[in-house]
Amino acid sequence: xxxxxxxxxxxxxxxxxxxxxxGKRTVQGILENALLKMHKGEPVRIHPxxxxxxxxHAKGQTIHFDSPYSISLYNxxxxxxxxxxxxxxxxxxxxxxxxxxxxxxxxxxxxxxYVYHKEEPDVFKRNYSYxxxxxxxxxxxxxxxxxxEGTHDFTTFSSAKATTRGSKQRTLYQVSCEKSRSEIxxxxxxxxxxxxxxxxxxxxxLDIGQGRRKPADIDVLLSKRDRRAVGETVPSQGxxxxxxxx
Amino acid sequence: xxxxxxxxxxxxxxxxxxxxxxGKRTVQGILENALLKMHKGEPVRIHPxxxxxxxxHAKGQTIHFDSPYSISLYNxxxxxxxxxxxxxxxxxxxxxxxxxxxxxxxxxxxxxxYVYHKEEPDVFKRNYSYxxxxxxxxxxxxxxxxxxEGTHDFTTFSSAKATTRGSKQRTLYQVSCEKSRSEIxxxxxxxxxxxxxxxxxxxxxLDIGQGRRKPADIDVLLSKRDRRAVGETVPSQGxxxxxxxx
Numbered sequence: 357x358x359x360x361x362x363x364x365x366x367x368x369x370x371x372x373x374x375x376x377x378x379g380k381r382t383v384q385g386i387l388e389n390a391l392l393k394m395h396k397g398e399p400v401r402i403h404p405x406x407x408x409x410x411x412x413h414a415k416g417q418t419i420h421f422d423s424p425y426s427i428s429l430y431n432x433x434x435x436x437x438x439x440x441x442x443x444x445x446x447x448x449x450x451x452x453x454x455x456x457x458x459x460x461x462x463x464x465x466x467x468x469x470y471v472y473h474k475e476e477p478d479v480f481k482r483n484y485s486y487x488x489x490x491x492x493x494x495x496x497x498x499x500x501x502x503x504x505e506g507t508h509d510f511t512t513f514s515s516a517k518a519t520t521r522g523s524k525q526r527t528l529y530q531v532s533c534e535k536s537r538s539e540i541x542x543x544x545x546x547x548x549x550x551x552x553x554x555x556x557x558x559x560x561x562l563d564i565g566q567g568r569r570k571p572a573d574i575d576v577l578l579s580k581r582d583r584r585a586v587g588e589t590v591p592s593q594g595x596x597x598x599x600x601x602x
Numbered sequence: 603x604x605x606x607x608x609x610x611x612x613x614x615x616x617x618x619x620x621x622x623x624x625g626k627r628t629v630q631g632i633l634e635n636a637l638l639k640m641h642k643g644e645p646v647r648i649h650p651x652x653x654x655x656x657x658x659h660a661k662g663q664t665i666h667f668d669s670p671y672s673i674s675l676y677n678x679x680x681x682x683x684x685x686x687x688x689x690x691x692x693x694x695x696x697x698x699x700x701x702x703x704x705x706x707x708x709x710x711x712x713x714x715x716y717v718y719h720k721e722e723p724d725v726f727k728r729n730y731s732y733x734x735x736x737x738x739x740x741x742x743x744x745x746x747x748x749x750x751e752g753t754h755d756f757t758t759f760s761s762a763k764a765t766t767r768g769s770k771q772r773t774l775y776q777v778s779c780e781k782s783r784s785e786i787x788x789x790x791x792x793x794x795x796x797x798x799x800x801x802x803x804x805x806x807x808l809d810i811g812q813g814r815r816k817p818a819d820i821d822v823l824l825s826k827r828d829r830r831a832v833g834e835t836v837p838s839q840g841x842x843x844x845x846x847x848x
Contacts, residue, residue: 367725413726442728479613480659480730482688 357422359456360432363448368413368592369483370443375407383408383417383444390439391421403458405465405600406549411592413484415468416447416599420458456602464529464601467554469542470594471562473535485539486558486594492565494535500564501531503574504557511581513557514550515589524550524581533561543598555589563587603668605702606678609694614659614838615729616689621653629654629663629690636685637667649704651711651846652795657838659730661714662693662845666704702848710775710847713800715788716840717808719781731785732804732840738811740781746810747777749820750803757827759803760796761835770796770827779807789844801835809833 364387372380376388384402391400405418427435432449440446470485472478477487507527514524530545542561544554560577563569563586577585610633618626622634630648637646651664673681678695686692716731718724723733753773760770776791788807790800806823809815809832823831 365725367728442723443725445723445725447722476693477688477691479611479689479691482613484726 357424357454358426359420359422359452359454361418361420361450361452361456361458362436362446363450364414364417364419364444364446366414366417366445367443367483368408368411371410373408373410373412374404374417383414386441386444387419390436391423393439394425394435395423405458405462406597408595408597409552409592411483412595412597413593414597416466417597418458418600418602420452420456422454458600461602462548462600464545464547465549465597466599466601467544467549468596468598469544469554469558469590470596471540471542471558472538473540474538483593486591488540488562490566492540492562493567494533494540494565496567496571497533497561497565499571500561500574501533503571503578504528504531508578509581510550510553510578512577512583512585513553513560514583515552515556516583517551526550526553531557552589554595555592556583556586558590558594559588560586562590603670603700604672605666605668605698605700607664607666607696607698607702607704608682608692609696610660610663610665610690610692612660612663612691613689613729614654614657617656619654619656619658620650620663629660632687632690633665636682637669639685640671640681641669651704651708652843654841654843655838657729658841658843659839660843662712663843664704664846664848666698666702668700704846707848708794708846710791710793711795712844712847713790713795714842714844715790715800715804715836716842717786717788717804718784719786720784729839732837734786734808736812738786738808739813740779740786740811742813742817743779743807743811745817746807746820747779749817749824750774750777754824755827756796756799756824758823758829758831759799759806760829761798761802762829763797772796772799777803798835800841801838802829802832804836804840805834806832808836 366383371383374383376382376384387402400421402419402421429449433446436446472481472485472487475489505528509525511524526546526548528546533542612629617629620629622628622630633648646667648665648667675695679692682692718727718731718733721735751774755771757770772792772794774792779788
């Protein structure tokens with residue numbers, strides 16, 4: 357048996373999320389189906405760095421799986437990409453020690469969120485960013501980002517439905533937002549993320565950009581540890597799992 | 603009755619082309635269905651500047667239709683966009699004289715074609731550009747563009763299946779290609795275009811970029827007036843109807 361690590365990208369538009377579900381088209385389902393074909397009907401279970409929701413994209417998701425085959429890494433990549441549909445692409449295949457785990461060994465994750473900030477929507481962006489036509493104070497949003505960086509209990513900024521056990525303390529190494537042309541790019545790098553955390557934070561940053569809250573409110577919201585203290589989760593199609601570091 | 607002109611964009615990925623066809627999702631079908639709802643079940647026929655094929659996109663397609671309603675242009679735009687799905691968007695509605703015709707009154711059309719020029723594909727580009735991983739001599743391609751500009755008989759560069767009657771002489775005001783990052787943008791501005799003309803020309807320009815032909819071969823190919831003298835039509839997903847001028 358050899359453990360293999362794959363880095364892949366996928367367009368989330370056509371998937372009911374990552375995790376396998378009967379009767380639904382999921383990234384895991386598509387990947388395990390490709391591996392099933394390669395392994396002559398023998399099921400191969402894959403393990404991702406974490407799940408992504410319906411509509412969420414990946415520029416750099418990581419998975420691992422075990423295989424009895426000893427074929428070259430180049431051939432692994434070719435074989436998988438030949439069997440996969442055009443909305444999933446394996447960028448890299450590496451061999452890793454048997455002790456490697458795509459989820460437990462994560463050191464840092466990076467997510468990005470894209471807002472299409474213009475008066476009118478663009479049909480070509482509809483599945484790839486969140487259309488937001490209202491005025492925004494980017495400087496206030498950038499000031500708010502500073503309050504989010506560092507180690508905090510992010511209970512306020514995670515789904516109340518989350519089944520996460522244990523600590524909701526996470527460390528964010530970078531929180532930033534920059535506008536170029538009509539697109540606002542949010543970057544989040546952290547030790548780990550709670551369920552819906554990025555999408556809830558972006559919603560609060562947009563509230564701040566609209567003057568509904570002040571940047572310093574972030575501290576108050578963090579200390580409340582209550583999801584009900586903040587507004588809506590922004591839509592999934594603006595979110596990208598950008599990179600996973602081990 | 604009032605004649606209305608609409609400028610619209612659509613993502614061609616989800617359509618079986620522009621022209622209405624029974625049982626198929628087409629841009630015309632979607633638009634006429636929206637107008638049918640607005641006109642309480644009374645059919646309204648729309649007329650485009652020209653059809654687009656399956657998978658071809660529009661940044662600025664133009665249509666006209668007649669309506670007995672006298673509502674504001676703002677309300678027309680709102681009403682249509684409310685009734686249309688998210689992959690079609692009406693950018694502008696204008697009133698025009700009864701003599702205006704979206705097809706016959708065209709003075710100039712602009713098409714653009716996008717090639718994603720990198721070693722590896724990008725899942726987010728798959729429906730919006732043509733993935734081409736081979737080396738290209740852009741200077742040779744640009745030299746070839748010069749031979750295409752002007753007034754020529756473009757029989758060689760139009761589908762043999764075309765039912766175009768009359769002259770195949772057209773004037774191209776601009777033919778250009780530029781690379782920025784990993785994307786090659788081809789711009790074609792002309793008095794009119796024959797069926798598949800842009801996609802056949804791009805195929806020949808890519809042949810020239812690969813050194814299979816020389817820029818000056820364009821003159822020879824034009825004079826042959828034979829579709830069989832040139833290669834494959836490039837895929838539809840890289841093509842955009844960019845602008846129609848009246």
